[in-house]
Amino acid sequence: MPTPWIIEHAAPLAVQAERDLEALAAVSSPSGDAAAAEEAVAVATALAPTTATVQRVPCSSAEHAPDLVLRVTGPGTRRLLLVGHLDTVVPHEAFIAPRRSGNHLLGSGTYDMKSGVALALGLLRALADRSELAEAALLLVNDEEWRLGPFGHVERFAGFDACLCFEAGELDPQGREAVVVRRKAAASVVVHAHGRAAHSGAAPDDGINALLALAQVAQEVAASHDPHGPDRVTAVPTILHSGEALNIVPAAGELTCDLRGDRLEPLRDVVSRIPGEACGARIEARLQREWPGMDARIATEAVLASAADAAGFPIVGASRGGASDASHFAATIPITIDGLGGRGGHAHHPSEFIALDSLAPRAHVALAIADAILRDAG
Numbered sequence: 001m002p003t004p005w006i007i008e009h010a011a012p013l014a015v016q017a018e019r020d021l022e023a024l025a026a027v028s029s030p031s032g033d034a035a036a037a038e039e040a041v042a043v044a045t046a047l048a049p050t051t052a053t054v055q056r057v058p059c060s061s062a063e064h065a066p067d068l069v070l071r072v073t074g075p076g077t078r079r080l081l082l083v084g085h086l087d088t089v090v091p092h093e094a095f096i097a098p099r100r101s102g103n104h105l106l107g108s109g110t111y112d113m114k115s116g117v118a119l120a121l122g123l124l125r126a127l128a129d130r131s132e133l134a135e136a137a138l139l140l141v142n143d144e145e146w147r148l149g150p151f152g153h154v155e156r157f158a159g160f161d162a163c164l165c166f167e168a169g170e171l172d173p174q175g176r177e178a179v180v181v182r183r184k185a186a187a188s189v190v191v192h193a194h195g196r197a198a199h200s201g202a203a204p205d206d207g208i209n210a211l212l213a214l215a216q217v218a219q220e221v222a223a224s225h226d227p228h229g230p231d232r233v234t235a236v237p238t239i240l241h242s243g244e245a246l247n248i249v250p251a252a253g254e255l256t257c258d259l260r261g262d263r264l265e266p267l268r269d270v271v272s273r274i275p276g277e278a279c280g281a282r283i284e285a286r287l288q289r290e291w292p293g294m295d296a297r298i299a300t301e302a303v304l305a306s307a308a309d310a311a312g313f314p315i316v317g318a319s320r321g322g323a324s325d326a327s328h329f330a331a332t333i334p335i336t337i338d339g340l341g342g343r344g345g346h347a348h349h350p351s352e353f354i355a356l357d358s359l360a361p362r363a364h365v366a367l368a369i370a371d372a373i374l375r376d377a378g
Contacts, residue, residue, distance in 0.1 A: 018356060080135070111341075186260050213283065
């Protein structure tokens, strides 16, 4: 049977989360647009508990709006960090305003990850009345989707007892409510080729074709693809830009590749194997946008078992390949649990949606996990 605290807060949290989600998703907030980020921050701040303190902290990415930290405090000793992001990958011109269609709320950012932000705001309200709580902080960043540099918030929250990240939730293959306790490391490789231009009809052999050089590099990167190997490495060339005109041998170009694996080290090895020359062109490769891996399966086992008892239904740990800011905290906050948001699909796509009937069970999941942590399970 659910605990009294969960029973008291679950239904109101889910109802309010649905309303808050519509308000959050009504703001177009593409990553990198500081003015749009300020609008999203204003909405999130307006939806915060009235007892919460509001703090703006520097974003990890220059030129982005400052990130938002909302805090509630109590008389206890436990410190919980809640994490989410307000930015989306959708540019203003492609933005789709929230619209209901049966059980679905469609719209840009509904699934990734404004439903999670709405649930996190609801959990922050509920935590305000727990006597075990010393502090609950909700960190909402504005650069998660396109951050290229280091993440700047790990030291700020050193010493917290748990980190709960509200990326989208899921069901496991048996239909049980699942949260994410394992993620792959992720990085991108940017490769520049420096060739030589020439007329492609009159003197093609005088040129050095950067496009062909990058095609060769793309094949070499793809040769590192080993999803069933010891580090489960995936190496996928995804973007290629080269060439200026039909009749000019391409003198330069840029290739981007997406790398994933259980650890960052094998991804760095992929870059080290890229040659300094291909097809006569000079090659420069660099690794950027590094996200560490996360494996909290053992550290969270007792918490999830206790949470399942408190919720009255199974809550299981799952693995996911995508990157998340939870991974940055996992090395210093062992009890790091992700995937606490609503369930839906089609992230980064015009048909992105959240299943509205998932908000009630996901509210139970978030409350039960927080309850287990506050009671010091594990």
